[in-house]
Amino acid sequence: MCRLRIGVFGGARGNAMIQILLNHPDAQLVAVCDKYEPLLKTAKENALKAGLEIKCFTDFDDFIRCDMDAVVLANYATEHATFAIRCLNAGKHVMSEVLPSETLAQAVELIETVEKTGLVYAYAENYCYMDQTFEMWRRYKEGAIGEVTYAECDYVHDCASIWLDITYGEKDHWRNHIYPTFYCTHSLGPVMMITGRRPVSVVGFENPPIDEFYRLGHAGGHASGIEMVTLDNGAMVKSIHGPLKLEPAHTDYKVYATKGYLGSDQGGKVRLYREGERTCHGENKVYKPKKFVSASLAKKSGMTTHGGSDFYPTHFFIQKILGKPEGEWAIDVYSAVDMSLCGIFAFRSILNGNKKMEIPDFRKKEERDKYRFDNACTNPLVAGSELLPTSGYPEKPLTEGEAKANREKWLDAHKDER
Ligand SMILES: NC(=O)c1ccc[n+]([C@@H]2O[C@H](COP(=O)([O-])OP(=O)(O)OC[C@H]3O[C@@H](n4cnc5c(N)ncnc54)[C@H](O)[C@@H]3O)[C@@H](O)[C@H]2O)c1
Numbered sequence: 335m336c337r338l339r340i341g342v343f344g345g346a347r348g349n350a351m352i353q354i355l356l357n358h359p360d361a362q363l364v365a366v367c368d369k370y371e372p373l374l375k376t377a378k379e380n381a382l383k384a385g386l387e388i389k390c391f392t393d394f395d396d397f398i399r400c401d402m403d404a405v406v407l408a409n410y411a412t413e414h415a416t417f418a419i420r421c422l423n424a425g426k427h428v429m430s431e432v433l434p435s436e437t438l439a440q441a442v443e444l445i446e447t448v449e450k451t452g453l454v455y456a457y458a459e460n461y462c463y464m465d466q467t468f469e470m471w472r473r474y475k476e477g478a479i480g481e482v483t484y485a486e487c488d489y490v491h492d493c494a495s496i497w498l499d500i501t502y503g504e505k506d507h508w509r510n511h512i513y514p515t516f517y518c519t520h521s522l523g524p525v526m527m528i529t530g531r532r533p534v535s536v537v538g539f540e541n542p543p544i545d546e547f548y549r550l551g552h553a554g555g556h557a558s559g560i561e562m563v564t565l566d567n568g569a570m571v572k573s574i575h576g577p578l579k580l581e582p583a584h585t586d587y588k589v590y591a592t593k594g595y596l597g598s599d600q601g602g603k604v605r606l607y608r609e610g611e612r613t614c615h616g617e618n619k620v621y622k623p624k625k626f627v628s629a630s631l632a633k634k635s636g637m638t639t640h641g642g643s644d645f646y647p648t649h650f651f652i653q654k655i656l657g658k659p660e661g662e663w664a665i666d667v668y669s670a671v672d673m674s675l676c677g678i679f680a681f682r683s684i685l686n687g688n689k690k691m692e693i694p695d696f697r698k699k700e701e702r703d704k705y706r707f708d709n710a711c712t713n714p715l716v717a718g719s720e721l722l723p724t725s726g727y728p729e730k731p732l733t734e735g736e737a738k739a740n741r742e743k744w745l746d747a748h749k750d751e752r
Contacts, residue, residue, distance in 0.1 A: 338652055339402040341365035343394065343417060345373030347431060348408030350637065351458075352377055354648040355406075356384040357635045361652050365389040367397035372751045398424050404454075404655060406648065407431055411517070412508040412713060415440035418455065422447045427454040429651040432519050434670040436716060438678060438705035441671045445696050448667045456651040457670030459523040461489070463663075464641030466598040467524035467587055469623035473596055473606060474528045480593030482529040482569045489520040489575040490558075491583040497550040503744030505737040510551045511712045513724050514540040514559030514576060515684065518677030519670075521575040522561065524587050526673050527665065528596070531565035533672055533693045538562075538680025543727050544577060551732055551740050554725030561680040563693075573676070585641070602641070627660055671696050682710075684726045 338361045342348040345368035355363040365388055366377040374390040381388040391397040398405075398420065404427035407414050415435035418428045434457060435441040448455045461467060473479070493500065501507035515538050526533070539562070543555020550556075558576030565571060588597040594608040594616060604623050609616040625632055625642065628649060637644040646663070654661030672693075679691040694701040710720040723729055732740070 337362040338404055338655060339364045340404045340406060340652075341367065341397060341400055341402045341426075342377075342406045342408060343367045343397065344408035344410075344431070345370070345377050346408070348406065349373070349376065349380075350639065350644050351406045351408060351429075351648050352380060354635050354637060354645055356381060356386065358631075358649070358652060360656060361648075362386070363388055364402050365391065365397055365400045367391040367394055369393075394420075398426070403427060404429070404651070406458075406651075410508045412436040412512075412711070415444045418444055419447045422451045422453050422455070425451070425453070427456075427651070427655050429456045429458050429647060430670070431458050433517065433674045433677075434667070435674065436711045436713065438675075438708040438710070441674070441696060442702045442706045445667050445671060445702070454651065454655045454664070455667040455670075456647065456654055457665040457667070458647035458651075459519050459527075459665055459670070459673070460640050460643040460647050461520045461585065462524045462527045462665065463643040463646035464524075464585070465602060465623050465625065465643075466604050466641065467528065468643070468646070469604050469626070470524070470587065470589060470596045470598070471528045472626060473604075474589065474591075475530075478594065478606060478608060479589070479591040479596055481567060482531060482565065482589055482591050484569055484590045485525045485529065485571045486586070486588040487521040487525045487571065487573045488584065488586040490578045490580050490585070491575075492577040492579060492581065494544075494546050494550065494577065497547070497552075498740055498744050499747070501551060501744075503551065503740035503742070505551055505732060505741070507551075510553060511724055512556075513554060513681045513684075513712060513722065514557045515561055515677040515680035516559075518559065518561060518573060518575055518680070519673040520585070521573040522563065522571065522676050523665075523673050525571050525573070525589065526669060528587075528589055529565065529569075531567060531569065532695065533563045533571075533676050534566050535564045535690050535692050536561050536676050536680045536683060537688055537690050538683035539688060540684050540726055541576075541578075543725055543730075547577070548730045548732075549736075551737065552724065553729045553731040554723065555727065555730065557725060557727075559677070559680065561676050563676050627663065668697050681722070685722070
């Protein structure tokens with residue numbers, strides 16, 4: 335069988351996908367694009383070790399002309415929709431890293447481009463495929479605990495010690511301009527996929543800004559964000575994500591339902607409680623889940639990061655394109671956009687005194703129409719007159735001198751790479 339020819343756009347996080355593609359029997363890595371050339375050198379070397387010659391590009395316009403079936407987008411989190419639309423229009427299937435879009439207008443255009451082209455779009459929300467969350471998804475789908483009544487999800491990741499590294503000390507890097515509720519799908523994503531429910535409204539909250547992050551370059555002090563989401567069956571979800579003081583970084587997922595409970599437990603275990611014949615009497619099972627899909631291939635990929643999840647988004651993307659049964663686990667564009675709308679509308683809620691905001695269903699054209707020109711975001715080049723702040727608190731941008739000093743620290747730390 336012919337292998338799918340796949341290119342990767344963005345070689346930092348994209349290196350994880352590169353490793354998976356180099357070890358996957360149904361795919362072949364053909365090209366990598368990144369404007370930072372040391373990443374291309376690494377990609378080329380890794381490919382050669384796997385016995386493969388790949389093409390490398392610094393410019394997307396050259397990359398997209400390359401002969402390939404599909405593209406993995408691991409570029410800036412705020413630019414995924416823009417590039418996904420270009421890839422789809424060029425006839426390539428797309429897998430997108432988180433998040434799906436920066437604005438509502440982009441979300442509408444992304445959905446309509448997927449519909450128009452009929453190509454595969456898969457959302458790489460790997461936190462849905464952690465050993466614990468993926469097992470919870472499987473058990474819920476089997477009907478183990480009935481219908482969701484309430485859920486909680488946490489994604490706590492301080493990042494302060496690596497902030498200059500992951501922003502390259504650049505004042506305008508996307509990480510320095512996200513508002514507290516934007517990066518919400520690592521927490522909300524698994525709950526959405528486990529329960530199969532759609533969010534219908536949200537109330538947003540933010541914790542106080544963090545002084546350290548102002549100094550590191552985040553104009554809004556990079557506070558953690560909270561979404562209180564109502565699902566379409568009335569169940570509530572509490573989601574919190576962002577920097578809080580806890581190491582190592584931490585995730586936690588809890589789903590309460592009509593017949594029991596599924597949650598992540600200490601030591602990578604899952605807790606399953608099922609009520610029996612008598613109300614309030616049931617059975618608790620706490621166990622370490624085993625991978626239940628393509629376990630040996632996942633092991634062969636060597637990817638153990640992010641709770642064992644990193645192999646699966648790419649694998650399911652490939653299976654979906656090939657029309658194979660495991661492709662059913664890929665996350666489609668509607669689910670991707672549903673998750674991200676919670677964060678976008680939660681910030682509107684914060685800016686409006688924690689007002690409850692309705693979340694539109696972008697499966698319906700009439701609901702999309704209201705937002706197809708809604709460009710509100712924190713990037714002045716995209717937002718125009720609809721520019722949003724990066725926090726509900728007053729912003730404290732760095733002076734030119736402070737910003738330059740951060741950039742110089744990064745350049746100094748990476749001088750041997752170039
Ligand atoms: N799912 C996860 O667990 C996880 C973990 C880390 C990062 N991410 C996501 O992966 C994406 C990439 O994050 P990152 O940590 O690699 O940092 P990043 O966003 O800073 O890196 C993006 C890379 O793409 C390159 N790039 C961006 N625009 C380009 C352009 N126009 N032309 C050429 N190259 C371009 C940059 O040089 C950089 O190397 C983000 O969307 C982030 O949200 C996800």
